[in-house]
Amino acid sequence: MEALGISSYLISPAFHRLSRPYGCGAIAVRSSVSTFRCSPRQHYFPPISSFRRALLSPPSALLANKEEAARFEEASRNGGNLVPLYRCIFCDHLTPVLAYRCLVREDEREAPSFLFESVEQGSQGTSVGRYSVVGAQPAMEIVAKENMVSILDHEEGRKTEKFVEDPMEVPRTIMEGWNPVLIDELPDAFCGGWVGYFSYDTVRYVEKKKLPFSCSPKDDRNLPDVHLGLYNDVIVFDHVEKKAFVIHWVHLSRHSSIEDAYQNGRKRLENLLARVHNTVVPRLTAGSVKLSTYHFGTPLNISSMTREEYKEAVLRAKEHILAGDIFQIVLSQRFQRHTFADPFEVYRALRIVNPSPYMTYLQARGSVLVASSPEILTRVKKRKIVNRPLAGTIRRGKTEKEDKILEQLLLSDEKQCAEHIMLVDLGRNDVGKVSKSGTVNVEKLMNVERYSHVMHISSTVTGELFENLTCWDALRAALPVGTVSGAPKVRAMELIDELEVTRRGPYSGGFGGISFTGDMDIALALRTIVFPTGSRYNTMYSYKNHDRRQEWIAHFQAGAGIVADSDPDDEQRECENKAAALARAIDIAESTFVDGED
Secondary structure, three states, rough: HHHHOEEEOOOOEEEOOOOOOOOOOOOOOEEEEEEOOOOOHHHHHHOOOHHHHHHHOHHHHHHHHHHHHHHHHHHHHHOOEEEEEHHHHHHOOOHHHHHHHHHHOOOOOOOOOEEOOOOOEEEEEEEEOEEEEEEEOOEEEEEEEEEEEEEEEEEOOEEEEEEEEOHHHHHHHHOOOOOOEEEEEOOOOOEEEEEEEEEEHHHHHHOOOOOOHHHHEOOOOOOOOOOEEOOOOEEEOOOOEEEEOOOEEHHHHHOOOHHHHHHHHHHHHHHHHHHHHHHOOOOOOOOOOOOOOOOOOOOOEEEEEOHHHHHHHHHHHHHHHHOOOOOOOEEEEEEEEEEEEOOOHHHHHHHOOOOOEEEEEEEEEEEEEEEEEOOOOEEEEEEEEEOOEEEEEEEEEOOOOHHHHHHHHHOOOOHHHHHHHHHHHHHHHHHHHOEOOOOOOOEEEEEEOOOOOOOOOOOOEEEOOOOOOOHHHHHHOOOOHHHHOOOOOHHHHOOOOHHHOOOOOOOEEEEEEEEEOOOOEEOOOOEEEEEEEEOOOOOOEEEEEOOOOOOOOEEEEEEEOOOOOOHHHHHHHHHHHHHHHHHHHHHHHHHHHHHHHH
16 A cells, blocks of 8 residues: 555544534425436446455555554544545646546536645745645535525435525535544645535525515526535645645445444545546646737627626716715626637636636536636634735736836825725625624735736735634625625625626635635635536537537626726726736637647
């Protein structure tokens, strides 16, 4: 077993369990249960050749396996019902992009799965983030469309449908039965749990009277409002120590005995390892980056609103501002573009065009999300809440000297600074709703962060979560944040329903992960390309004749913050520029992967 990697232990003596089960209550919901036709265990975890390798292993490996089993049993009997098994391997032969393709074939574009990567921002620019995470084949999915929720339990082969007031309570309630064992040796990153997205329209679950679904704009894509997958299997890359953690979480409640749980868990972990060690490595086209990554992309001429319609919406918004109805509002429009570039190829291009803290390739139900978001929606880590408003923008300079000059221009722009302070106040309010009295703090105020194309003003607001609340309460308080809605928030969103012509969907909602331990890291869904995949979307796909490349429709949504002195032409141009900057990834993907095949 040592041949597989750096270490062959499954669970370390340095474990401990949470002091209490996650959560503080439960809800009872009537449901209808039906079984869908599949063989989930065989499909999700193909059988491996039992323990032939273990039987042929040297005595030291057999002894280690016996010790591992004893530790697993000890952890289970100490009250934990969710136990991680893992291997730590060298990753010098494997990248996150390649690992994802090992787990998810190119033709499995609708298979729920994810790839998280990041770069860290600072005053001097960016550096590669320490961790990347890959996951595929969730054990369970939660899909919500308005108030109807479908729970797809792939372990049991069962589908449950529920009508609930707030679908976000469903995963929260499931988590209340978990008591995960914590392993000190696992990385300080997302190591398994829920992954997915929450649309902008989830605010309607709370603001039922002022923002009902019945008064929302046209829903022309019919995408889910919530999609979450429960990932028991993940691979976490540590780019500093050059190793990867291959992790499988065992749910003891699904097994008849601890011994059965351990043996089944080992098989699944070995299967996960085999999929990145023993499979034929998929071919990823290297391509050639022929276009400048700095320039804007091809202009986007197809939008949910004409230029005149958008500018008219800006003028109507300004009337409400001048009347004292609101102080600010963010009005967006959705651009679209056809492309023969595959969404995964676009993600590979976006990684070099716009490296950001939250780079994500997410295959969900009905769509693929390709994102490079710079902004936290909400983060909860060890009960500390973080909200990070990002507002105020100026282009990057061509030299360090020009960067510093532009940075000072940005900080001296009274309009942009005033807007930023307003959004910091909204962030303090959101954090304060769920934080202990006296713990809300603005840790950083008006710092400048440099990204690939622009610089932003950022601030950091923190608080300590109330004892009787969970990360789900923090998410509910923040979603959607003021940087994508306006102030006052609810009234601004009422006007967005009046002035925008289509539902936003994932745009300006959030995507990310909620760990088994109750930590949460959700990014704001900006700089996000949505590729619809569902058959219910009213588009006939076309193909290139010689290689049957599918034609995709890419959606780019972008908005502008409207205040009293906003110029409609400037706001329209801002939306176009934001979308065109994102579209540059498609230009590069097409020139690299598509045109090169001709």
